[in-house]
Amino acid sequence: MTDLHEIILGDVTVTRVEETHGPIMPADQFFPDLPEQAWKDHRDMLVPDHLGADDAMVHVAMQTWLLRSEGRTILIDTGVGNDKSRPAVAAWDHQQLDYLGNLARAGVRPEDVDLVVNTHLHVDHVGWNTRLVDGAWTPTFPNATYLMPRADFERWNPATHPDIAGGVNENVFEDSIAPVHAAGQVLLWEDSHTIDAHLRLEAAPGHTPGSSVINLASGSDRAVFAGDLLHTPLQLMEPEHNSCFCEDPVASRATRHKILGRAADHNALILPAHFAGHGALEVQRSAATFTIKQWAPFSRL
Numbered sequence: 001m002t003d004l005h006e007i008i009l010g011d012v013t014v015t016r017v018e019e020t021h022g023p024i025m026p027a028d029q030f031f032p033d034l035p036e037q038a039w040k041d042h043r044d045m046l047v048p049d050h051l052g053a054d055d056a057m058v059h060v061a062m063q064t065w066l067l068r069s070e071g072r073t074i075l076i077d078t079g080v081g082n083d084k085s086r087p088a089v090a091a092w093d094h095q096q097l098d099y100l101g102n103l104a105r106a107g108v109r110p111e112d113v114d115l116v117v118n119t120h121l122h123v124d125h126v127g128w129n130t131r132l133v134d135g136a137w138t139p140t141f142p143n144a145t146y147l148m149p150r151a152d153f154e155r156w157n158p159a160t161h162p163d164i165a166g167g168v169n170e171n172v173f174e175d176s177i178a179p180v181h182a183a184g185q186v187l188l189w190e191d192s193h194t195i196d197a198h199l200r201l202e203a204a205p206g207h208t209p210g211s212s213v214i215n216l217a218s219g220s221d222r223a224v225f226a227g228d229l230l231h232t233p234l235q236l237m238e239p240e241h242n243s244c245f246c247e248d249p250v251a252s253r254a255t256r257h258k259i260l261g262r263a264a265d266h267n268a269l270i271l272p273a274h275f276a277g278h279g280a281l282e283v284q285r286s287a288a289t290f291t292i293k294q295w296a297p298f299s300r301l
């Protein structure tokens, strides 16, 4: 079971369930402002999990952090999904991957999931919210409450934002958000939301208006599920630099500094949405930036 990676943080068990991983975009397109020299300076750390050896393509994972906490089964982010029409990204169009098989190998059936947390509502974080059943988009997790940030829900809701069609999120509200909302399974939150005694959602705006992180505090262990706060470990050393998908550059930068700084000060494990390889890491401050203290004990893929 090479695709399963589990660690225990206090009273919470964390498992990585992968949808896929591999090259996604050329580095200079994904991070238009990040100096080419920085990729060269940190090449040994980045290749092969985060940067292609020969093609300068950024590598990322699509994955769910599966949490078991207080007897509940919780999924953080749900990847790209199968069967979806994604005109903006060819690789994601009508994708066919065995994500539910990977979830089953982690011991989870769709009906077992109590809570789904979408850190934000971009296309690659909400895909398995629904699946195609008899031609209709149906909530994949029939017994789950889905926690969604209100700011993103309103941003992509055609009812409140009729000019929003197009772009990377084309069709996403219609096939991955609205069907769950219509089923009465969506809980919208803003500012912060307490999940249980160990887990708390916190607004982390910038990448999108509703972007969020989940803070874990259990016993002496601390962690932050950081969503799309960063997409490559190079942004630890170069935290000023956003991805091309970060909608508000100033807020993205400020939020990245704030959350990473707090993680460094509290020895919190950082679990970004998209890191391949070890998937998670601890950092320490280094002047105005950060360096990697250690990678998580998740095994390498």
Ligand SMILES: [Zn+2]
Pocket (backbone or CB within 6 Å): 122, 124, 125, 228, 273, 274
């Ligand atoms: Zn993402």
